[in-house]
Ligand SMILES: *[C@@H]1O[C@H](CO)[C@@H](O)[C@H](O)[C@H]1NC(C)=O
């Protein structure tokens with residue numbers, strides 16, 4: 565069994581290096597030396613084989629509460645059932661074992677961002693904009709580090725805040741959307757060059773028209789891709805709702821969404837990723853933004869039974885939201901805004917796994933990916949307990965760097 569596991573790891577490695585070596589050339593300004601270093605780090609990390617490990621004396625978070633003390637088995641890269649033959653026993657010391665956390669909105673740009681995410685127990689994350697396939701891919705597939713899923717470029721209009729931001733970072737002008745008929749060209753080009761797992765679009769004023777947002781969504785649907793929409797004010801929420809996007813990211817900082825619009829969002833089965841961390845940081849930088857409106861919208865969404873996913877918008881450019889640590893802060897902010905600690909934990913584990921279609925994770929159960937976060941304390945009694953990090957595993961691999969604290 566063990567030799568079989570090692571063999572498949574080697575196969576996976578040669579496959580990965582082939583894929584990345586053959587990535588398409590892009591026009592975007594990228595730092596080739598860094599991309600090369602990132603890819604190099606991937607190959608040197610792939611040497612160890614994973615034995616069967618038993619974590620004894622832990623209480624498992626089961627999505628509803630905490631199970632009594634038990635043993636959890638890591639068998640290769642998945643959760644096992646039988647501790648017999650475990651080569652190592654780890655004393656969980658009465659701690660709580662959570663499924664690895666999922667950040668549904670962040671912008672890692674370097675391997676140190678990727679390590680920071682992992683060190684805080686974030687084992688899956690969604691990169692919310694990719695302008696270079698090569699650059700994004702160089703952060704993906706790192707053994708023992710957070711599993712990153714990549715967006716397209718953020719569809720935005722020339723002259724908009726996001727359009728100017730993208731061009732300022734060296735993005736090609738063809739990564740902007742110029743008019744309604746250009747929407748189809750843009751989606752085709754993204755699928756060809758960036759090969760995104762989902763499509764990211766931006767609703768803002770000034771920005772893309774409603775007709776262009778609609779056209780982007782319907783074209784993305786021809787590829788069966790989910791569409792997530794940046795919407796940081798009230799009008800943008802309205803536009804995102806009408807466009808029929810799958811997920812609305814951020815919450816307004818001008819005026820809270822009311823029960824009426826929330827009802828429409830609920831009926832369209834749309835999902836909210838509030839990213840309170842960035843909304844709070846932005847409101848602290850600019851007093852004409854209202855963090856109260858953001859919090860109020862989360863309360864309204866909760867009451868309307870709109871699914872809420874934890875996302876941070878961790879980034880290195882706009883406002884300070886640190887990688888990894890911010891997901892723990894986000895859980896606290898969600899609780900402050902009215903979620904129970906249990907609901908907050910679900911928003912970062914089983915719910916995103918289900919909504920993003922990652923059915924191999926999000927819960928601690930036999931056969932699921934061994935993405936685990938060991939903490940001390942009871943996070944259902946006090947959400948801050950998630951910060952007492954004692955261990956992190958990614959697909960069964962122990963994170964051997966300094967843990968987040
Ligand atoms: C839309 O934009 C594209 C790209 O700039 C341009 O080639 C095309 O002529 C425009 N079409 C309309 C109807 O404005």
Ligand SMILES: *[C@@H]1O[C@H](CO)[C@@H](O)[C@H](O)[C@H]1NC(C)=O
Nearest residue numbers: 797817818849850851852853
């Ligand atoms: C502050 O926020 C308001 C409302 O979003 C915006 O109009 C204004 O440009 C912002 N000011 C700065 C300095 O960013």
Ligand SMILES: *[C@@H]1O[C@H](CO)[C@@H](O)[C@H](O)[C@H]1NC(C)=O
Nearest residue numbers: 612652961962963964965966
């Ligand atoms: C962790 O890293 C240290 C040095 O960085 C090394 O000595 C140790 O063997 C590693 N432990 C595991 C379990 O990989």
Ligand SMILES: [Zn+2]
Nearest residue numbers: 669671692877
């Ligand atoms: Zn973002």
